[in-house]
Amino acid sequence: MGMLVDGVWHDVWYDTKATKGHFKRSASQFRNWITPDGAPGPSGEGGFAAEADRYHLYVSYACPWAHRTLIFRTLKKLEGLITVSVVDPLMLSKGWEFKGENGGTLDPLFGASALYEVYLKADPHYSGRVTVPVLWDKKQNRMVSNESAEIIRMFNSAFDDLTGSTDDFYPEILRAEIDALNDRIYDTVNNGVYKAGFATTQEAYEGSVTTLFETLDSLEDRLQKNRYLTGGRITEADWRLFTTLVRFDPVYVGHFKCNIRRIADYPNLYGYLRELYQVPGVAATLNMRHIKEHYYRSHTMINPTGIVPVGPAIDLSAPHGREKLKAA
Ligand SMILES: N[C@@H](CCC(=O)N[C@@H](CS)C(=O)NCC(=O)O)C(=O)O
Structure with a gap:
């Protein structure tokens, strides 16, 4: 480093x-x-x-x-x-x-x-x-x-x-909503886990972890009725959230002390995470071995022994059950 x-x-x-x-x-x-x-x-x-x-x-x-x-x-x-x-x-x-x-x-x-x-x-x-x-x-x-x-x-x-790909993950009509979601999710979730994990005072840690879980709770509510963050179609905001959610239970809960709840404890967020993981091509971009090795063995001041935990046992390819919500 x-x-x-x-x-x-x-x-x-x-x-x-x-x-x-x-x-x-x-x-x-x-x-x-x-x-x-x-x-x-x-x-x-x-x-x-x-x-x-x-x-x-x-x-x-x-x-x-x-x-x-x-x-x-x-x-x-x-x-x-x-x-x-x-x-x-x-x-x-x-x-x-x-x-x-x-x-x-x-x-x-x-x-x-x-x-x-x-x-x-x-x-x-x-x-x-x-x-x-x-x-x-x-x-x-x-x-x-x-x-x-x-x-x-x-x-x-x-x-x-x-x-020839015309898939658009930042459509004109949703830009304001995507930007607003990105701002909050970047600050409190994507970067929020790092702010909690790298904090060197109790106060800084507690502030970041509290805000992080306030956002996760509100996203859980949002995903009760919405298949994806902005409604019926997957946008950039979903992919930006996905990369933090997929690391959350294996790494951020333990290593960064983001342990008020796990993603597995949130039915909507957990189903949504599995659905995004199952989008064709996405699973091949994920290397959980590199993820766990990196965090647990590079941040020696957080985890001096360098021991990489074995769990958690999570099956992201299990049925996600999100079909009941409307997709565009
Ligand atoms: N704003 C950058 C942040 C990228 C970033 O912080 N990457 C981390 C790895 S997750 C890194 O390379 N950190 C090395 C360092 O901070 O020295 C982006 O989103 O592209």
């Missing part, structure tokens, strides 16, 4: 002293957009046109933010167009590394042994955290983006002419 400061790697853990025990996630710095014709997107520079075999995605199977991009790559039929590298599940003194074993790959672009070397190719003076996912442009040899929320928006629409 560490970060780059003016192009030099430092092995340091998150500094929560300055924030009274609260974990603060820093903003991503590479914010360009792939567009159908290379026109500039909402931020960054233009020049990143959608093309087959031009872009490469660096992910960790463990990471919920990277997981979103893998799901969109599959659902939007981009697997043949965008290549992928997978880091080793352990994130220790060199940060994310390429080992080429047990489901992780090597780095085919630069032969890097650690992801920070890829960040240095993008900017030799980079200062900041070295995070996954990273979307790389092989043609211009530049980093397109390291912000998953924006990478999934690009995948949702930029390549449609090449793939």
Whole structure:
């Protein structure tokens, strides 16, 4: 675990002293957009046109933010167009590394042994955290983006002419509702579990865990009548929630102390989780071994023995029973 400061790697853990025990996630710095014709997107520079075999995605199977991009790559039929590298599940003194074993790959672009070397190719003076996912442009040899929320928006629409996929997970008519759901779910659930888990004061932990479960309780109510978060169709908001829900009982309940309830205790959320998992292609994006290994063995200050728990016994392929609710 560490970060780059003016192009030099430092092995340091998150500094929560300055924030009274609260974990603060820093903003991503590479914010360009792939567009159908290379026109500039909402931020960054233009020049990143959608093309087959031009872009490469660096992910960790463990990471919920990277997981979103893998799901969109599959659902939007981009697997043949965008290549992928997978880091080793352990994130220790060199940060994310390429080992080429047990489901992780090597780095085919630069032969890097650690992801920070890829960040240095993008900017030799980079200062900041070295995070996954990273979307790389092989043609211009530049980093397109390291912000998953924006990478999934690009995948949702930029390549449609090449793939013929017209599935739209961010439809115009639902955008305001999706944005509002995303804001709350990002802050209190996706990032909420990390805020609880990385808190270094009792007060910071209790505040985050309370807010997290208030949101889960309200989502449980919402999913009583709605098949998906916005109603009858699956949107981006569902996939962003899914990657946290699927890690919740195996990791966040124990490792991050998010243990007021389990997802398995919420009938609607649990059925919804199983339904999303059963969408064709999605199960193959999930690697539970990498997920458990990463959290329980990388955060040595939280789990010094590095023991990875065996359970819980969960069958995500069991019938979900959500058909009784209307789908669009
Ligand atoms: N805002 C980023 C956050 C990504 C992120 O924080 N990824 C974590 C893994 S789950 C990471 O790589 N952390 C390394 C670090 O913070 O040093 C995104 O959504 O793309």
